[in-house]
Each structure stands twice: as structure tokens, then as C-alpha cells.
Amino acid sequence: MSEPEVDVVVAVHTPERRVERAVLSVLLTEVDVRVTVVCHGTPPEGIAERLGPLADDARVRLLPHVDGVPSPAGPFNAGLDAATAPWVSVMGSDDALEVGAIDAWLALAARTGSEAVLPRLRHASGAVVPTPPARPWRTRDLDIVRDRLAYRTAPLGLLSRAALDRLGLRMTPGLPSGEDLAPSTLLWAGARGVAFDRRGPAYVIGADAAERVTLTVRPVAADLAPVDDLLARPELRGADTRVRLAVAAKLVRIHVLAAVHNRRTTGLDDDDRAALAAGADAVVALAPGVLDVLSRAERDLLDAIGAGAASARLVELSDRRRRHGTPTTLVPRDLRRVLAREAPLRLMAASVLVR
Known part of the structure; x- marks a missing residue:
């Protein structure tokens, strides 16, 4: 495939997760994307079987990652380090994107010159996640204070790889949960422009996992x-x-x-x-x-x-x-x-x- 515009990192630690749903939702986009499925402590063959025909798509690559650490930081960082596109995005294996989400994020980034685009969030049940509680109708030039960006803990959406590298940000290694707290907070504070796609396609937080790590x-x-x-x-x-x-x-x-x-x-x-x-x-x-x-x-x-x-x-x-x-x-x-x-x-x- 040609060099992608966006590298999407999906971390998965068991073939029981419906990772194929996450991957397919990323591929339903107009721009050139690549999905890196990081197989954390689980054989890539099992994940490939779960993906079915998607595993043969040139836009999908499986990256094995074995570190023996029960933390999502390791696989996410491995995927981010393997990214070469100017834009990156991270996803949970239980989650999905509404159709056209990445297209909308890239368009908003181009219009506003932002280094980060925050998507609208909703649960699979349909319930809206009301973060960040930004100034009403604000979509560009968001400020970590005036738009309360700290309340958006997860760095979901579209992120400039150059900004992450400039600020030296990666997930905090070793933490079983909350590995994204420091990098997201420091990114919202240090990015050269943060936009909020308030009405566009949502990032959908899945409800299939029997036990989400963050709820343990x-x-x-x-x-x-x-x-x-x-x-x-x-x-x-x-x-x-x-x-x-x-x-x-x-x-x-x-x-x-x-x-x-x-x-x-x-x-x-x-x-x-x-x-x-x-x-x-x-x-x-x-x-x-x-x-x-x-x-x-x-x-x-x-x-x-x-x-x-x-x-x-x-x-x-x-x-x-x-x-x-x-x-x-x-x-x-x-x-x-x-x-x-x-x-x-x-x-x-x-x-x-x-x-």
C-alpha cells in the first residue's frame, strides 16, 4: 500500500475480543489508513483467524508484542513507535468508529491547523460521554483551562505524531490502567492547536468485554x-x-x-x-x-x-x-x-x- 495518512493502533490481548469490528470501522474511510493490530501476549495467528478476510487486507498489519507486563501501555507504545504516518490514533479492541470519523477528523485538522482533534464520544448503548465540558459550540483553538480539556483523559481521536515526538509523550509503562492520564493531559496543554469535532461521527466505546480493565x-x-x-x-x-x-x-x-x-x-x-x-x-x-x-x-x-x-x-x-x-x-x-x-x-x- 502507499504510505498512509493515518496510522491507527489497536491493542488486543485475546482473540475473544471482537477486534474485527474495530478494524473494519477504521477501514470504512476515504483517506489512506493503516491499522496496526498489536497482539499483546497472544499469538498473531489467533488474532488473524478472528479478523478473517481483514487479516489479508494490505492496510492491516499484525504486530506481535510480548513483554509479560499486564498493562496496555506496552502494546500501544509499540504501535505508536511503529507508526510512520503524520497522524496517529489509538483504539481499544472493543471499540469502533462511526463511518467517516477519520475523514471528518482530518478535514477538521486541515481547516484549523490543529495538532489534535478530539472526537465526540458515545457508549455502544447510545449514551453520550459529555467530555470535555468545553465552552459552548467551541470547535477550534481549545484551551486546557477555558475548555476543561483535562476531563478528556483518553487520547482518542486524531493526534499529530510530530507533536507526540516533540513533547516526548507515550503511554506510561507498567500501569494496569490510567496509562493515558499523563500523556493526554500534557498533550492538551502542549499541542499547537486542539479541535473538537462536536457534531461529527463518534468514537464508540464498546460494551462487549466481560471485564474491561479500567473497571476492575x-x-x-x-x-x-x-x-x-x-x-x-x-x-x-x-x-x-x-x-x-x-x-x-x-x-x-x-x-x-x-x-x-x-x-x-x-x-x-x-x-x-x-x-x-x-x-x-x-x-x-x-x-x-x-x-x-x-x-x-x-x-x-x-x-x-x-x-x-x-x-x-x-x-x-x-x-x-x-x-x-x-x-x-x-x-x-x-x-x-x-x-x-x-x-x-x-x-x-x-x-x-x-x-
């Missing part, structure tokens, strides 16, 4: 390892106050406080609660001003975490925090901050407008 309950320390990795990055520590505050707000809500919600049935043992408190302290230390924009319910839960409250109490406060629309979830303790960009009212309004 692990010790809190393991879940917060990606946060520790990001907080240690000099690019973030040296960023200006507004960037650190925007990132800290996302880390508190989506990683620290959500760790309690994710364990509402299993509870948190002593080690979990200690790791949670340490993680909360580290995030707040990055940007102490984040405390001022959290809702009263979020602050109450954060205070309980710091005080070493019992698991049952943390779960109770977590449930209270998730009763969206109640006064405690809508306003900060300091009412002068009620309309701050990262405060709940503006965040929720922007999220609704993504739908």
Missing part, C-alpha cells in the same frame, strides 16, 4: 498511581497556576473522590483510606486553590478522607456528593466562587451542552 476494582494505591505519575511530571509542576488548578479539579473529582464511589459495595480498608488521604493531599498541594471551587458536598467528602473517617461514612458522603442538582452539590462553601469556571454550576452547564 484494585487497591486505591494502584488506582492513584497514574495520578502520582502525572503529579511528578515537571511539565505540570512548572505550569502556571491556572493550568495546575484546572488539572487538580479534575484529579480530585474523577480520581480521588470517585475512588470512594467505585468501592461503595466493597468498602475501603485501612490501606485504601491511607492511600486516598495521601493522594488527596498531593493533588491539593499542586493547586491549593482547588479547595475553593469544589462543591460543599465535595469538600465534606474530602475533609472526611483527610480525617481518616470510616469506610461507611465515606460511602455515605460519596452518595450525597452524587445527588446532582441539590444545593450541596451546586455551590462551594464560599459563595463568592459560585460562578468560577471549575465550580459545579458552570461545569455542569458546559457538560449538558456537550450532549
Whole structure:
């Protein structure tokens, strides 16, 4: 085949995944694409059998990758390192693209001169994923602060390979989940132009896998390892106050406080609660001003975490925090901050407008 315009990397670790659906969805495009299916710790022959006739398509290549590490970072990085096209994209083996997605992303990149194009996301069930909660109707020149790009953790969409190389970004090796947190955050902050294809074909998050790695309950320390990795990055520590505050707000809500919600049935043992408190302290230390924009319910839960409250109490406060629309979830303790960009009212309004 001719040199592709886009290299798409699909990581797969078992032939039980419906990887053929992901590959076919990529090939249904007008531009020249190449799909690199990275076979992580599984024989390529089994994946080829799963792909059927697609395995013989000149636009598809199978790349074996054996590292003995239960992390998606290894195969994704292997695929990215093997890419030669000016644009790259990464996909989960359970996911798919709506027809014409890559065409739309490339067209938007050309119109806007962007180094990254974020697609619309939806679940296979049809539910919209309302991230990033950007400024209403904004499609070009998105800003990591004003458009809350940190809330888009996964680096899905169209990415400039030159930008990834210039910024030295790859998935964080060794992490069982969250390997994309640091590279995505630093890419949104450092890319020369980020666009948002708000109305175009969506990236579809699959629901077939019996056990998605990202939904597995692990010790809190393991879940917060990606946060520790990001907080240690000099690019973030040296960023200006507004960037650190925007990132800290996302880390508190989506990683620290959500760790309690994710364990509402299993509870948190002593080690979990200690790791949670340490993680909360580290995030707040990055940007102490984040405390001022959290809702009263979020602050109450954060205070309980710091005080070493019992698991049952943390779960109770977590449930209270998730009763969206109640006064405690809508306003900060300091009412002068009620309309701050990262405060709940503006965040929720922007999220609704993504739908």
C-alpha cells in the first residue's frame, strides 16, 4: 500500500475480543489508513483467524508484542513507535468508529491547523460521554483551562505524531490502567492547536468485554498511581497556576473522590483510606486553590478522607456528593466562587451542552 495518512493502533490481548469490528470501522474511510493490530501476549495467528478476510487486507498489519507486563501501555507504545504516518490514533479492541470519523477528523485538522482533534464520544448503548465540558459550540483553538480539556483523559481521536515526538509523550509503562492520564493531559496543554469535532461521527466505546480493565476494582494505591505519575511530571509542576488548578479539579473529582464511589459495595480498608488521604493531599498541594471551587458536598467528602473517617461514612458522603442538582452539590462553601469556571454550576452547564 502507499504510505498512509493515518496510522491507527489497536491493542488486543485475546482473540475473544471482537477486534474485527474495530478494524473494519477504521477501514470504512476515504483517506489512506493503516491499522496496526498489536497482539499483546497472544499469538498473531489467533488474532488473524478472528479478523478473517481483514487479516489479508494490505492496510492491516499484525504486530506481535510480548513483554509479560499486564498493562496496555506496552502494546500501544509499540504501535505508536511503529507508526510512520503524520497522524496517529489509538483504539481499544472493543471499540469502533462511526463511518467517516477519520475523514471528518482530518478535514477538521486541515481547516484549523490543529495538532489534535478530539472526537465526540458515545457508549455502544447510545449514551453520550459529555467530555470535555468545553465552552459552548467551541470547535477550534481549545484551551486546557477555558475548555476543561483535562476531563478528556483518553487520547482518542486524531493526534499529530510530530507533536507526540516533540513533547516526548507515550503511554506510561507498567500501569494496569490510567496509562493515558499523563500523556493526554500534557498533550492538551502542549499541542499547537486542539479541535473538537462536536457534531461529527463518534468514537464508540464498546460494551462487549466481560471485564474491561479500567473497571476492575484494585487497591486505591494502584488506582492513584497514574495520578502520582502525572503529579511528578515537571511539565505540570512548572505550569502556571491556572493550568495546575484546572488539572487538580479534575484529579480530585474523577480520581480521588470517585475512588470512594467505585468501592461503595466493597468498602475501603485501612490501606485504601491511607492511600486516598495521601493522594488527596498531593493533588491539593499542586493547586491549593482547588479547595475553593469544589462543591460543599465535595469538600465534606474530602475533609472526611483527610480525617481518616470510616469506610461507611465515606460511602455515605460519596452518595450525597452524587445527588446532582441539590444545593450541596451546586455551590462551594464560599459563595463568592459560585460562578468560577471549575465550580459545579458552570461545569455542569458546559457538560449538558456537550450532549
